Amino acid sequence: MISGDIVKQASRSALLKFDPRVMVRNPIMFLVEIGMLIALAAAFFPQAFGSATVGSWFNAAVAVILFVTIWFANFAEALAEGRGKAQADSLKQTKQDIPARKLKSDGSLQSVSSATLRKGDIVVVAAGEMIPGDGEVVAGLASVDESAITGESAAVIKEAGGDFSSVTGGTRVVSDEIRIRITSDPGESFLDRMIALVEGAERQKTPNEIALNTLLISLTVIFLLVVLTLPFFTRYLGFQLDISVLIALLVCLIPTTIGGLLSAIGIAGMDRVTQFNVLAMSGKAVEAAGDINTIILDKTGTITFGNRMASEFVPVGNATVETVAQWAAVSSVKDETPEGRSVLDLMGKWGWSYDRSLGEGGEWIEFRAETRMSGVDLPDGRQVRKGAVDSVKKWVLSQGGALPEDLDRSSDRIASEGGTPLAVAVDGAIYGLLYLKDTVKPGMRERFQHLREMGIKSIMCTGDNPLTAATIAREAGVDDFIAESKPEEKMAVIRREQAEGKLVAMTGDGTNDAPALAQADVGLAMNSGTAAAKEAANMIDLDSDPTKIIEVVAIGKQLLMTRGALTTFSIANDIAKYFAIIPAMFMLAIPQMKALNVMALGSPVSAILSALIFNAVIIPLLIPLAMKGVAYRPLSSAALLRRNLLVYGLGGVIVPFAGIKIIDSLLSLFV
Structure with a gap:
């Protein structure tokens, strides 16, 4: 169910989203906005646009219908976005500075934020406290849990003057108390280096995204060229087309239905993964999950509990x-x-x-x-x-x-x-x-077997030595492992897989996982992990279960099936709208074109307005399907294509024929 508050918020957001800068977000709807503005101008200045043929009221009607089309498209996106936005925003607020106890010159301790510490400052850290910054132990001896940084589950003894005197910010003191001299200014710490690697990472576009964008752009460019050159052709035939008629033709022929729902489908996919306690930061992440070939998993806290x-x-x-x-x-x-x-x-x-x-x-x-x-x-x-x-x-x-x-x-x-x-x-x-x-979490072997059955290869990366890594890998049932791995090596593994044309998912929870999480097509961070890991990832698992990727993959495949179904429906729509618009445009000048008026529409004006109105109302009618998604079934590509053509292709032809005819019958009473 969709609450009334969400609908109200979506309505407000839909109006706020009405902006020519929509081109960056959705170029198809940007063309519709431009068409709306031109039609509106033609309504007020018909002679300037040569619009005396159909009258300024027609231009105004076209502008209004196009505005409704844009509003419905934005409403679909805002409605889907509103359901998961609050959770994502609240999660980002968990990132906080580490409190520190700074040693003053008089020997007293001052409570400060880690962000204020500078190179040379001395801090005191006791058992149970976080180390506020990179530094060197100058007094005392303590056990330090570095699993969040190195992936090693065993605590490390840190003492002054030894080979193990350096400490890393974000690690935790397990026992005793030590004094640490900070060795890095803000922007120079280990965490900052990880952030630099994260910023250098770039996620690739998925094959489905590339294919769909290519199709939509190709269709849009083709129909745009047709509409731009059509006036020269009609002038040769001896008559002139009104500017609003050309706009109506363009809007009806370009894939506005899927263009208006595209963002909503992705955001609705984000909302669906929340049912499994996973927060997705983008619809692209959910989509990519449907096509992943390899999953890279950190060991500590991901495959294992992280405690000995x-x-x-x-x-x-x-x-x-x-x-x-x-x-x-x-x-x-x-x-x-x-x-x-x-x-x-x-x-x-x-x-x-x-x-x-x-x-x-x-x-x-x-x-x-x-x-x-x-x-x-x-x-x-x-x-x-x-x-x-x-x-x-x-x-x-x-x-x-x-x-x-x-x-x-x-x-x-x-x-x-x-x-x-x-x-x-x-x-x-x-x-x-x-x-x-370090104990393997229950059910790991069965879950990895399920991943294999889905055709997904699992690789475990860990900072442990090869013997420990081999033991854990054998118990967990992963396909491969990489021991003593560093952040750069994890990124190298992901890039190597991506270079082979594979889509890669990465799950992790440590700061040292952040660069790999940013590089992967799907970065799934554990909620029990560090803030750096969660910021780098595009998904966060609130239950800290690495094999949750199985459910995410299923939702990703459902998203792809939904988008494929609606794309088929949208393109099939154009066939029906073609038989409404084209005959109406030409049959006054070329009476023989009446033979194409198979829907027996009342008049050219009513035919054009009917097609435009149907083009607008079909978007909100498809919102429930975009939000719920097509039921996921493990089908082959050929079987899926046959089903889409039979159900959504044929339906995409029949529904517009019926809808446009009904609208035309109603308009004929007034036009």
């Missing part, structure tokens, strides 16, 4: 799986990190029990970047630790314990498979390892 999750308990030495699981759970009772929560979730999945009171009654040891461990000191004096294998090994040795012989072998196996091993120890004994990995 416990997937397995690996015993070492003489310990059992249950023992490792129980002590890992005890050490995670008060661990609020995603990794800690996943340990308890895995326990519940296997149906194992543990003594929760042990963890709750002990003294919690928080994770620190210096120790790279967390744990709990129990009331009975026992100490439980969970953390990086090297750190736990040192701690156990300091307790006088021994290391299991198979510890390094098991740890290396987990790392070689792309996972992260965490050791679990009690006092001087290591019981086993936690196998953490």
Whole structure:
């Protein structure tokens, strides 16, 4: 249903859109506007235009009908646009500056916006806060989540004076607190470089868009030349055509129906994708989705959850799986990190029990970047630790314990498979390892299989090492993957596919995905992603589901089918309007032309006005079809063409014949 408020807003917008600058948006309707202005001038100055034949009232009627035609075309576009515009506008308002705590010369902290920071400023960033700009750690040590920039899901240790002292704006501090010296002025940051790449990206026109534009422009140019040369031909025959008659002929013969609905079809496609919680920034994006051949997907946050999750308990030495699981759970009772929560979730999945009171009654040891461990000191004096294998090994040795012989072998196996091993120890004994990995979202394999069945190739791009990338690609079921990829490499992959004549879709959520999202024909950003990714994309998935592209592709194909159907109807319309206008123009001077008046229209004037009125009213009558779309069916091109010709081609001939005849019968009562 379309609400009354939307209709009122569309009506106002339709009037506001009435502007000669419409040429930029819709050249066909621009010609109609020019014709309207000429007809209006001929109504007031008939002698100047040689319009004494039919009278100024006819010129005024033509101008009014053309105005209604333009208004209906703008109304269709405004009506479709109004339904999704509010959502897109509200989403763009989410982009905000990062708050920062700047260190002043007297040692106090001042709250400022990241946009005011300059090179050399010192800021303090604590756990849970965003790093406000590119910089270098000058004091402290902390874990930093860089997944939004690099695609790596594992946190990175950043410390002053080391090889890992540089940090990037937009990343998040996971633990501890650091002081950062800003190293870039506004306009010079990593994000700004990504924006420069985005601005350098250029989306290509889709084959369907090129084909339709070529057809519409060709028909318009042909009929424009015919109308411009027709006065010379008629003068040779000994009579003169009125300027308004020529305008009526041009408007009726050029594809004004599809020209008036073209924008509405695209915007209505944008509105339809919102039913699947996807916001499209342009109708062209939805259209391109119907023809994509390749989809490029970022791994972190797109195919995977982006957090390392416990997937397995690996015993070492003489310990059992249950023992490792129980002590890992005890050490995670008060661990609020995603990794800690996943340990308890895995326990519940296997149906194992543990003594929760042990963890709750002990003294919690928080994770620190210096120790790279967390744990709990129990009331009975026992100490439980969970953390990086090297750190736990040192701690156990300091307790006088021994290391299991198979510890390094098991740890290396987990790392070689792309996972992260965490050791679990009690006092001087290591019981086993936690196998953490970036978990693939449920249903990915089935969805990628569906994409293959639709003829779409899937390629995963990630900043992870080849082993991790291969493991995730195998679990997710993608067709190919590219490991250790940089933003430029993602763009290169897309351009290579496009150079082969393919249309490419890209899904991602990180700042490093922004250039590729801008280059792709369809850029689908996850709502959980960064502002840069969402600004670069032409679609945003509010559910952050990368395989939502399947639904988008179906809607894109429906949009193409709708436009094909209406194009067929529009061109077929011209046949009927030809038999209304042409005989009416010539039969007074050439009586033999009456043989072409197959509709038996009353008079030349009523015939011309009937064709013009029908040309105007058919646009609003087709708005519901443009908004709803033709039902999508997986048909071959030949079958689709046959259906369009039979239903919309034949209907496009019959409906105008009937409509023009009815209008002419009514006009004959007054003209």
